[in-house]
Amino acid sequence: MFAKDVIIKRCSMNLYIKNMVCQRCIIVVKQILAGIGCETNDVLLGEIKLQEELSVEKFGLLTLKLNEVGFELIQEPxxxxxxxxxxxxxxxxxxxxxxxxxxxxxxxxxxxxxxxxxxxxxxxxxxxxxxxxxxxxxxxxxxxxxxxxxxxxxxxxxxxxxxxxxxxxxxxxxxxxxxxxxxxxxxxxxxxxxxxxxxxxxxxxx
CATH class of the missing domain: 1.10.10.60 (Homeodomain-like)
Structure with a gap:
């Protein structure tokens, strides 16, 4: 796989979130992401478009912070x-x-x-x-x-x-x-x- 392919793959990486229903939810999620140093391309209702893959530590921290405010990362299709x-x-x-x-x-x-x-x-x-x-x-x-x-x-x-x-x-x-x-x-x-x-x-x- 070429370096360009890796970049494209990472830029298209999405995370899906349960219980996001309004613009205020988007603001809260953006604040959480900024607080743990996650770079994103966009945050939509129920979806985060990441610029790069998360480390295990950041993924765990993101999961914890989202759960604290009533959100939940979804991995099951x-x-x-x-x-x-x-x-x-x-x-x-x-x-x-x-x-x-x-x-x-x-x-x-x-x-x-x-x-x-x-x-x-x-x-x-x-x-x-x-x-x-x-x-x-x-x-x-x-x-x-x-x-x-x-x-x-x-x-x-x-x-x-x-x-x-x-x-x-x-x-x-x-x-x-x-x-x-x-x-x-x-x-x-x-x-x-x-x-x-x-x-x-x-x-x-x-």
Whole structure:
């Protein structure tokens, strides 16, 4: 192998991280990497692109520091696939707009280049809910944010998140949380949940 090949290999080395769900997570991971002297090409949701291979000592320190703030390095391929699915769904939902005819199956197949049946099998085997339920729960948590801070009417939130009607949105909202969107607005921010915990929080969702 030529020296140039070694450099290319090292520059393309990626690490995958569980539980990164927002821009603040990226900032925290960048701070950890800087603190232990790791040079990177980029840090994305769920992924670190390293400039060079880590020593055993740095890898161990990085693992420890990430665990301290609730993150986890992923080495198993199926877990990496699950985190990729989560990342794609979160990124889509966080835009605050879901097209009327959007389907999560077509969306994931487009960006993972994998058959949806394979994705669902792997996801369900590693998580406490299906992809479809995870997508719904992420939409409902985004709805909470929009209802509290977006100054939007319930029917506008429902439409922006791809629901065919505000009635169906309210029905699904109550089915998951046991209270209506209007009741949530009264309860306020205390009723919100971290978006990386939705599967854990709502395993009883039918």
């Amino acid at each position: 199926n877990q990496r696939m699950v985190e990729t699915i989560k990342k794609l769904i979160i990124e889509k939902v966080q835009t605050g707009f879901i097209e009327p005819h959007f389907t999560v199956s077509r969306y994931l197949k487009k960006y993972t280049l994998k058959d949806y049946s394979t994705l669902t099998k792997v996801f369900s085997a590693n998580e406490s809910c299906t992809i479809e339920k995870y997508f719904i729960l992420q939409k409902l948590e985004k709805a909470k944010e929009l209802l509290l801070y977006g100054d939007m009417a319930i029917n506008t939130v429902a439409r922006n998140l791809g629901y065919c009607s505000s009635q169906y949105f309210s029905l699904q909202f109550r089915k998951v949380y046991n209270y209506s969107p209007k009741e949530f607005i009264v309860a306020g921010a205390a009723a919100r949940k971290p978006i990386d915990k939705v599967c854990l929080e709502y395993t009883k969702y039918p």
